[in-house]
Amino acid sequence: MASAGRICVGAIAGAFGVRGEVRLKSFTSEPRDIASYGPLSSEDGKRSFTISLTRPVTGGFGARLTGVDTREAAEALKGVTLWAPREVLPSLPDDEFYHTDLIGLEVVDTGGQALGRVRAIYDHGAGDILEVVGREILLLPFTRAVVPTVDLTAGRIVADPPGEDNDPAEGEGA
Structure with a gap:
């Protein structure tokens, strides 16, 4: 999916633990790369997060997001999609396409x-x-x-x- 020069690279699947970690689903071909695309924004662009992966979990990663410090704050983000500017994504070989x-x-x-x-x-x-x-x-x-x-x-x-x-x-x- 794309939205004004941005591409959806992941989604928050809910809270993970009690200290504000989230369960993160990455839609990138190399799942760990999601943390390297700089701050990611919500679809509406109103929130921005820097991501730090903490550990692999079933179906994705445990991750810390800037500004998310409690389980309640993490749970409130369930379902939020994460978007990266198109220009930060790697270029692809000639026979591959986004x-x-x-x-x-x-x-x-x-x-x-x-x-x-x-x-x-x-x-x-x-x-x-x-x-x-x-x-x-x-x-x-x-x-x-x-x-x-x-x-x-x-x-x-x-x-x-x-x-x-x-x-x-x-x-x-x-």
Whole structure:
């Protein structure tokens, strides 16, 4: 998710312990990196936190946030998402993309026919799936075979949806 040049990099899952620590879920590819992006802000930008990771915990990290000193203050932050300025995130290799960069891109087939726009990206463990919304909703595996071209500069993705040209049921009579 992106919001005015910022990217959501984590969320507070609740209090951890009695001294103001929080349970922190990191959405970064290297989970520990969340603490290195400088102060992170809440989605509305009204609060800013410097993060210090204290220990690994199930599903994330125990962490201390500046200005959070009690269990009650930590518990009040449950569900708050943490946002980093886009420019502090590392650049990626040519074949990797931040999800936020893909959302909203136009998707065309290999013949240039518009298929729609990327509305969301899902990862259910077997790889990313692009949700493309146009005349119909398409769920496309985000693989090189199905998505051979991503051109961020042009704001366009070229896709070769599986099954369009080789559906064995097509043309068969009943």
